[in-house]
Amino acid sequence: MTVHTNAFSEAVLSPRDGSPAYMTGFENSFATEAVAGALPVMRNSPQKAPLGLYAEQLSGTAFTAPRHSNKRTWFYRVRPSVLHGRGFREVHAGLIRTAPCRDESRLPIAQLRWPPIVIPDEPCDFLSGLRTIATGGDAHLQLGMAAHVYVANRSMADRYFYNVDGELLLVPQHNLIRVFTECGVIDAGPGEIVIIPKGMKFKVDLPNGPARGYVCENYGSYLTLPERGPIGANCLANPRDFLAPVAGYEDKETPCELYVKSLGRLYVTDLPQSPLDVVAWHGNFAPVKYDLRRFSPVGSVLFDHPDPSIYTVLTSASDMAGTANVDFVIFPERWVVMESSFRPPWYHMNVMSEFMGLIYGVYDAKPGGFVPGGMSLHNALIAHGPDAEVFEKASRKDLVPERLSGTMAFMFETRYPLSATAYASQLELLDGAYPDCWDGLARKFDRS
Numbered sequence: 001m002t003v004h005t006n007a008f009s010e011a012v013l014s015p016r017d018g019s020p021a022y023m024t025g026f027e028n029s030f031a032t033e034a035v036a037g038a039l040p041v042m043r044n045s046p047q048k049a050p051l052g053l054y055a056e057q058l059s060g061t062a063f064t065a066p067r068h069s070n071k072r073t074w075f076y077r078v079r080p081s082v083l084h085g086r087g088f089r090e091v092h093a094g095l096i097r098t099a100p101c102r103d104e105s106r107l108p109i110a111q112l113r114w115p116p117i118v119i120p121d122e123p124c125d126f127l128s129g130l131r132t133i134a135t136g137g138d139a140h141l142q143l144g145m146a147a148h149v150y151v152a153n154r155s156m157a158d159r160y161f162y163n164v165d166g167e168l169l170l171v172p173q174h175n176l177i178r179v180f181t182e183c184g185v186i187d188a189g190p191g192e193i194v195i196i197p198k199g200m201k202f203k204v205d206l207p208n209g210p211a212r213g214y215v216c217e218n219y220g221s222y223l224t225l226p227e228r229g230p231i232g233a234n235c236l237a238n239p240r241d242f243l244a245p246v247a248g249y250e251d252k253e254t255p256c257e258l259y260v261k262s263l264g265r266l267y268v269t270d271l272p273q274s275p276l277d278v279v280a281w282h283g284n285f286a287p288v289k290y291d292l293r294r295f296s297p298v299g300s301v302l303f304d305h306p307d308p309s310i311y312t313v314l315t316s317a318s319d320m321a322g323t324a325n326v327d328f329v330i331f332p333e334r335w336v337v338m339e340s341s342f343r344p345p346w347y348h349m350n351v352m353s354e355f356m357g358l359i360y361g362v363y364d365a366k367p368g369g370f371v372p373g374g375m376s377l378h379n380a381l382i383a384h385g386p387d388a389e390v391f392e393k394a395s396r397k398d399l400v401p402e403r404l405s406g407t408m409a410f411m412f413e414t415r416y417p418l419s420a421t422a423y424a425s426q427l428e429l430l431d432g433a434y435p436d437c438w439d440g441l442a443r444k445f446d447r448s
């Protein structure tokens with residue numbers, strides 16, 4: 001597969017190992033230029049910007065949003081986006097769905113689980129290979145989320161995309177993706193995540209061949225780091241571990257396509273050049289990546305199984321305090337040391353909806369059936385918990401300290417009930433036998 005790194009400005013990729021260069025910090029205000037002198041000093045909008053570039057602001061929040069949450073970035077680019085934003089025609093959205101999308105499937109309420117979606121042989125890239133599994137809330141109202149999976153066997157190359165309906169949280173599960181954005185280049189493999197802001201143009205290339213991963217499309221308030229409460233000033237995800245790309249542009253004057261999803265509809269326009277032509281930028285509305293293995297878990301050190309909210313990496317708040325529009329929660333490697341306790345997740349009915357995936361390894365509540373690349377959906381108030389075998393073993397085992405190694409599961413947890421799409425409800429894809437994993441749970445009531 002051709003990787004279009006040569007067309008990208010040299011500053012972006014390290015000559016040493018070909019990897020992108022980054023700046024550190026979460027929600028920082030960054031300033032970066034791919035060509036010396038491209039970034040204006042002191043003013044955002046000079047009468048004539050350096051190198052004759054166009055100045056353009058991308059607003060991530062209302063102009064008047066409070067300072068602590070205000071997001072915007074200034075681009076200094078070869079052409080302004082007005083030249084990228086004309087002549088759109090609607091095209092079929094393929095398997096992409098956007099909330100509200102509640103009636104595509106009439107599956108009865110149940111615990112749902114799917115095996116990994118196989119990467120097809122037919123050509124597909126990140127965009128054409130994007131399939132929606134479930135949606136909740138309403139993109140028109142900027143509430144809720146969608147859970148998607150991407151399967152891709154070719155780079156987007158000359159195809160570009162931006163999403164109006166929400167920011168995108170990419171969770172690679174198989175193989176590396178190289179995300180070229182207006183702000184620069186990000187590489188991410190399994191165990192890493194990428195956040196692409198709403199409205200930011202990008203493409204995904206595959207430097208190492210076919211790839212698969214999960215995507216949370218967040219229609220609501222932007223993902224941010226959760227409060228740590230009594231944990232204090234450290235642990236969980238630390239801001240300095242988030243990486244934003246240095247500026248890099250694609251100097252490509254050959255035909256390209258720009259796709260846009262807006263209110264669930266997909267549009268395309270033809271461009272005579274790449275829309276990734278930002279030579280310098282500054283601001284705090286930027287894509288970032290984060291290595292989930294840098295998350296410092298805090299857990300129970302004496303007894304009982306804490307709520308999984310202790311493993312929240314990022315949260316999107318809703319208007320109800322403590323009740324997330326979406327939480328991105330992980331189940332990373334960790335020691336489990338609790339005494340006199342049932343250590344796996346407890347049986348529960350959660351008013352929030354839980355979409356789970358497994359990046360690698362084994363998930364302790366479901367060592368069988370929930371495999372890397374697979375996913376499960378336990379919707380609002382659908383009972384679930386460890387399978388029968390795990391229950392028996394965990395109830396009897398000798399409680400020595402144990403290390404759960406080589407594992408990384410995650411959950412998109414939302415206050416909005418999730419509706420499976422017609423695609424995800426197809427019988428051949430859905431694991432109809434999933435609820436049988438609880439069949440062996442016998443009556444328990446020892447009165448004697």
Ligand SMILES: O=C(O)Cc1cc(O)ccc1O
Pocket residue numbers: 306307308344345346348350354365378384385411
């Ligand atoms: O259902 C799941 O596997 C996710 C989960 C894990 C846990 O440790 C506690 C609650 C919970 O929903």
Ligand SMILES: [Fe+2]
Pocket residue numbers: 348350354378384
């Ligand atoms: Fe759960």
